[in-house]
Amino acid sequence: MLFHVKMTVNLPLDMNPERAAQLKADEKALAQRLQAAGKWRHLWRIAGLYANYSVFDVDSVQELHDTLMQLPLYPYMAIEVDAMCRHPSSIHEDDR
Numbered sequence: 001m002l003f004h005v006k007m008t009v010n011l012p013l014d015m016n017p018e019r020a021a022q023l024k025a026d027e028k029a030l031a032q033r034l035q036a037a038g039k040w041r042h043l044w045r046i047a048g049l050y051a052n053y054s055v056f057d058v059d060s061v062q063e064l065h066d067t068l069m070q071l072p073l074y075p076y077m078a079i080e081v082d083a084m085c086r087h088p089s090s091i092h093e094d095d096r
């Protein structure tokens with residue numbers, strides 16, 4: 001199942017810089033593990049914002065939920081999710 005996810009990060013302005021750096025490093029490590037596993041299929045920065053558009057390829061809505069909840073930056077994110085299905089005009093066989 002494919003989901004389009006928009007994540008907007010809002011770290012508190014008064015957050016300890018070392019804490020912020022650790023959260024970002026932990027987030028990056030997990031994001032890269034999930035990409036390598038094929039679960040986080042696309043990750044794009046939204047120009048000019050501390051936000052991204054992502055595509056997740058997971059087996060269930062529950063898996064998406066659990067994945068998002070475990071992100072280190074989750075407590076500081078606003079998240080919007082759209083479920084996607086195959087477009088009849090798509091030429092990409094791996095869209096499903």
Ligand SMILES: O=C(O)C[C@H]1C=CC(=O)O1
Nearest residue numbers: 009027028031050051052
């Ligand atoms: O930077 C972001 O968009 C937030 C988050 C998503 C992946 C990652 O490494 O950090």
